[in-house]
Amino acid sequence: MVVLRDSRILELCSSGNLIAENFSPESVTPNGYDLRVGKIRFGGAEGDEFTIPSNSHFLISTQEYLKMPATVMGQIWIRSSFSRKGILGSFGAVEAGYCGNLTLSFFNLSSETLVVTKGQRIAQIVFHELDGYPEMTYPERSGNYQGMRGINIKPKNE
Numbered sequence: 001m002v003v004l005r006d007s008r009i010l011e012l013c014s015s016g017n018l019i020a021e022n023f024s025p026e027s028v029t030p031n032g033y034d035l036r037v038g039k040i041r042f043g044g045a046e047g048d049e050f051t052i053p054s055n056s057h058f059l060i061s062t063q064e065y066l067k068m069p070a071t072v073m074g075q076i077w078i079r080s081s082f083s084r085k086g087i088l089g090s091f092g093a094v095e096a097g098y099c100g101n102l103t104l105s106f107f108n109l110s111s112e113t114l115v116v117t118k119g120q121r122i123a124q125i126v127f128h129e130l131d132g133y134p135e136m137t138y139p140e141r142s143g144n145y146q147g148m149r150g151i152n153i154k155p156k157n158e
Contacts, residue, residue: 003031004072004127018072018127020099021065027121034079034121038063038101041151048118052108060122061151062102070097070137074125076104082122086110089123096130097137100148 004012006028012018019033027034038061042050052058068074074094078087088107104123108114116122139146144155 001073001128001130004129006030009033009127012069012072017067017069019064020067022063029124032077032124032126033064035076035102035104035123035125036063037116037118037120037122039151040116040118046151050116052114052116054108054111054113056108058106058108058116059151059153060104060106060116061149062104062123063119065101065149066094066098068094068096068098068138070133071130072096073128073130075128076102077124077126078106079122079124082106085114086112087114091123094125095138095141096134097139098146099139100145101150101152103145103152 009018009028010025013023024036027036039046040048040050041059042052042056050058073096076091076094078089082089086109088109090105094102145152148156
């Protein structure tokens with residue numbers, strides 16, 4: 001697999017792929033894209049800003065709405081500025097063919113509170129080009145979260 005560089009990311013995004021909505025050229029990195037906080041869910045409530053206490057779990061949706069081509073998958077990494085603060089993220093792969101916002105899970109393991117606000121760059125996605133077309137893309141295999149917007153806890157099929 002090849003990691004997509006900045007110019008290829010810009011090219012694909014300008015044609016409506018990778019990031020179909022809320023694309024920000026300033027978020028492109030040499031080998032990825034910094035995802036920004038959309039909505040935040042903490043303690044059963046959703047909003048645009050929360051102060052997250054120590055030893056607490058929270059979810060965010062990305063501002064970006066992704067549209068992954070059939071030959072590109074994504075790998076998500078927490079931004080190092082957050083991990084240095086004691087924040088841990090738990091992420092899966094973004095499958096080839098996926099469309100939608102991402103819901104990301106974080107834990108504040110530090111002894112300090114953390115303010116999380118809409119628009120913060122919180123994670124990076126690195127795009128990998130597959131060596132060919134998969135036999136079945138994400139929507140063809142399960143598509144549990146295909147096309148979903150905002151924070152999603154349960155698959156649409158439940």
